Amino acid sequence: MDFYFPDSQDQVDPCFDFVNDEHRPFHVRQRDDRYAHEIHDEPPYDGILISKTMVDGYGTGGRYTAAQRHRLYRLGVREFFRLPAGMKVIGDCGAFSYVAEEEPPVTVSEVIDFYETLGVDEGISVDHAILGYNEACDRNDEPTPEDWIDRQAITLERAADFFAEHRERNCSFTPMGAAQGWSPCSYADSVQHLQELGYRRIALGGMVPLKSIEIIACLAKIDEIRDPEVSLHLLGISRPEHYATFHKHGVRSLDSTSPFRQAFKDDKDNYYTSSRNFVALRIPPSDSNARLQGRIRAGKLDQATVRAAEDEALRAVRAYDAGTGSLLEAVDALRAYEILHDTKGRDRSATYRDFLEVKPWAKCPCAICREWGVEVAMFRGTERNKRRGMHNLWVFNQKLQGQKPARRHPKPKRRQRESA
Numbered sequence: 001m002d003f004y005f006p007d008s009q010d011q012v013d014p015c016f017d018f019v020n021d022e023h024r025p026f027h028v029r030q031r032d033d034r035y036a037h038e039i040h041d042e043p044p045y046d047g048i049l050i051s052k053t054m055v056d057g058y059g060t061g062g063r064y065t066a067a068q069r070h071r072l073y074r075l076g077v078r079e080f081f082r083l084p085a086g087m088k089v090i091g092d093c094g095a096f097s098y099v100a101e102e103e104p105p106v107t108v109s110e111v112i113d114f115y116e117t118l119g120v121d122e123g124i125s126v127d128h129a130i131l132g133y134n135e136a137c138d139r140n141d142e143p144t145p146e147d148w149i150d151r152q153a154i155t156l157e158r159a160a161d162f163f164a165e166h167r168e169r170n171c172s173f174t175p176m177g178a179a180q181g182w183s184p185c186s187y188a189d190s191v192q193h194l195q196e197l198g199y200r201r202i203a204l205g206g207m208v209p210l211k212s213i214e215i216i217a218c219l220a221k222i223d224e225i226r227d228p229e230v231s232l233h234l235l236g237i238s239r240p241e242h243y244a245t246f247h248k249h250g251v252r253s254l255d256s257t258s259p260f261r262q263a264f265k266d267d268k269d270n271y272y273t274s275s276r277n278f279v280a281l282r283i284p285p286s287d288s289n290a291r292l293q294g295r296i297r298a299g300k301l302d303q304a305t306v307r308a309a310e311d312e313a314l315r316a317v318r319a320y321d322a323g324t325g326s327l328l329e330a331v332d333a334l335r336a337y338e339i340l341h342d343t344k345g346r347d348r349s350a351t352y353r354d355f356l357e358v359k360p361w362a363k364c365p366c367a368i369c370r371e372w373g374v375e376v377a378m379f380r381g382t383e384r385n386k387r388r389g390m391h392n393l394w395v396f397n398q399k400l401q402g403q404k405p406a407r408r409h410p411k412p413k414r415r416q417r418e419s420a
């Protein structure tokens with residue numbers, strides 16, 4: 001199972017000054033900052049997934065400045081990302097950012113141009129996401145919304161054009177057909193249609209909100225018609241506990257930002273270990289935290305008191321880590337600052353105590369924890385939060401590799417037929 005990390009230009013500055021919370025003078029992002037595959041000893045993923053809407057910008061997508069975009073087009077994806085040999089790249093359209101439109105705002109030719117200019121290894125056909133799932137439609141218990149049927153038809157039409165144009169232009173990347181559906185039968189219909197068009201790689205989209213049992217039901221239905229030579233990619237799905245089942249059903253790759261994003265988006269699962277996840281220590285930077293600043297301006301909080309509590313939390317946590325301060329002192333300092341910064345009145349003392357007691361960052365062998373240790377445990381600013389995300393990617397990939405079939409290198413050029 002190959003794991004792809006979707007790009008959203010997440011890098012860290014290896015020279016960031018954690019004592020003063022600032023970049024060094026003359027810091028240049030493109031030159032100095034590093035991707036997760038450069039920070040770790042070994043890349044924590046098999047490849048990256050790059051979306052056209054992320055690069056060119058559309059709706060909610062778009063993370064590239066004009067300068068970065070030009071640089072990417074000029075250098076190609078391998079040189080731009082400084083990818084090590086063997087790392088693969090999947091291109092996609094980023095259908096979710098235009099999900100509100102009636103039709104995809106990109107043409108098949110534009111998308112093929114994008115893939116060819118960047119030099120991706122595999123390119124996914126133009127698709128239109130279906131926002132809904134209802135197995136009752138398969139039993140005719142409930143009518144299928146018109147909009148879902150239209151979106152599936154659009155996706156399959158574009159896939160036919162994409163395959164034809166790919167062949168006509170003699171493109172160098174492998175075409176991957178996008179399958180959209182709303183139930184096991186509708187996904188299976190899409191896959192059947194795509195393999196009849198000639199696709200040997202098929203990406204299943206729109207499954208992110210589905211329960212695992214629903215994903216597996218779709219895969220089982222697809223298996224009834226799937227040509228054994230056809231392998232599947234799951235878009236946006238991690239769920240490592242189901243890899244063996246996914247693999248049995250012909251899934252050979254997937255992509256997900258979850259391990260990375262949970263580091264700073266999740267309420268609880270911020271710091272991964274092989275056995276469990278922990279809540280990171282919230283020490284927001286008071287001078288750039290909008291909520292704190294707002295309450296200081298409104299006269300509800302005193303700037304000096306806030307600053308002192310923040311400094312004390314940082315000091316106490318670092319002292320505990322260094323063995324010069326006590327656990328209780330660190331928990332108390334975090335709590336004292338939490339009373340000021342947490343507007344929802346939460347008390348995370350028990351979970352902080354738990355995390356501090358275990359000190360997993362001191363034992364983690366990944367390059368991030370070795371180098372930055374306790375700083376990664378703090379939920380504070382993008383440099384720490386992204387590092388924790390990169391640590392999570394590493395842990396996630398270790399778990400995944402543990403469940404991978406023994407042979408990893410060299411990989412067969414053509415996917416092997418599955419022996420049941």
Ligand SMILES: [Zn+2]
Binds near residue numbers: 367369
């Ligand atoms: Zn680590």
